[in-house]
Amino acid sequence: MLTVDFSRFPIGTGDRVLDVGCGGGRHSFEAYRRGAHVVAFDHDLSELGPVSGMLGAMRAEGEPPPAAAAQAMAGDATSMPFPDGSFDRVIAAEVLEHVPRDADAMAEIARVLRPGGLAAITVPAWFPERVCWALSEDYHTNPGGHVRIYTRGELETKLTRAGLTVTGKHHAHALHSSFWWLKCVAGDDNALVGAYHKLLVWDIMRAPVWTRAPERALNPVLGKSLVLYARKS
Secondary structure (H helix, E strand, C coil), X not given: CCCCCCCCCCCCCCCEEEEECCCCCHHHHHHHHCCCEEEEEECCHHHHHXXXXXXXXXXXXXCCCCCCEEEEEECECCECCCCCCCEEEEEEECCHHHCCCHHHHHHHHHXXXXXXXXXXXXXXXXXXXXXXXXXXXXXXXXXXXXXXXXXXXXXXXXXXXXXXXEEEEEEECHHHHHHHHHHHHHCCCCHHHHHHHHHHHHHHHHCCHHHHHHHHHHHHHHCCXXXXXXXXX
16 A cells, blocks of 8 residues: 555656655555665564565566665664765655654655655644544554654644755545544454455455545545655755
8 A cells, every 4th residue: 555646756767765664665665666776764673574575576576677676774764874865765654653753854864865856754644643542542652653643734844944845745545544543442353443454455456446536535634644745955
């Protein structure tokens, strides 16, 4: 499931792409398919093993163009081991809400991005996230969980202070908001939560028209993720 819209965030052959807090690697895989030189970067070693394995499997199957390259690397988003201006594109999807020193992470994103380079930043949207916090204490107090709820204005201001100019924005994944609300109330083992999860997986795989159109209509209000696109001057 991609949160970044790659029609708004173009990646081409040879582009140097950093996926900060790559998690399971979904955006790294897409950038690799598009021919980029990708670094999937995360502090969680348990995530990076499977990501590295998938990148290797993609190469073995011939999914990325021959010139593409990819690696998984561990590190801290607030102190990244890359020279200034190392990347043409930086993705930070659903990671800044986990980082206590988020301003430092944004400054690092701006630092490693070349002048004129593009960043895609996604965080949980304010309203759906506020509901989750109200419904479940565990949702945001578990170790490694969310430490803040962003308003769009706050996120834009922090990115601007870091040296990035916001160029576009949208919301995504409206159908996922009610899933998380139900999960917060009923827990992981509830049968309805399990059924809803299967529906979402089916929807991601098939993308039928009869769910795409309602989700697009609902995204501005109920989209689970806020997505901002920015350029470094």
